[in-house]
Amino acid sequence: MKTLFVSYRVTDLARSLAFYTALGYTELGRVELDGGARLVLLNFPDEPAASLELVHRPAAGPVDVGSGFDHLAIQVATLATTLDTLTEAGLRPEPLQHPGGPQGPKTSWLTDPDGYRIELVEWPPGHPDGITAADFA
Structure with missing residues (x-):
């Protein structure tokens, strides 16, 4: 599956x-x-x-996103470049963050017109695409 x-x-x-x-x-x-x-x-x-x-x-009327959905995560190649591109397109991404410390992934968040949250993620060099079991070892 x-x-x-x-x-x-x-x-x-x-x-x-x-x-x-x-x-x-x-x-x-x-x-x-x-x-x-x-x-x-x-x-x-x-x-x-x-x-x-x-x-x-x-x-069905307006969307209510407060019913349990949390967010969508999207992998990007270079987060700083992506944030510049999104800002130029009129979107408002949040500042770049390092939630796992300076050697961990870089992230930023933005919200779509209905309130859905989107996490943008740049993995550190050498990290596989996505979260794997190795991230919990």
Whole structure:
């Protein structure tokens, strides 16, 4: 088994698409559903498949993100460069942090238009992509 993608319900599809494309996602395709609902599948250019789905259900009303969801983590190559790019695109990432100390990962946070939190992570040199069992040894 493997995780296919994360799915977020969004209040304003155009606003959310503008945010996520500024973050670097590209649109793979859309599915039109009954009642004006839509699914939009996104990925980063170097990903072979969808990694994020935006679900717009206008009849369901505004999104409430305070119901248990915490955050989405996204790996970046060079966090400082990514923060500059996002700031130039009009997004407001938080300052770079070193939560594991100076030799650990670099992180920053930003929040999408509906309030979903996103953690941007740059791993230290030599660290594998993602968190593995070795991180807990």
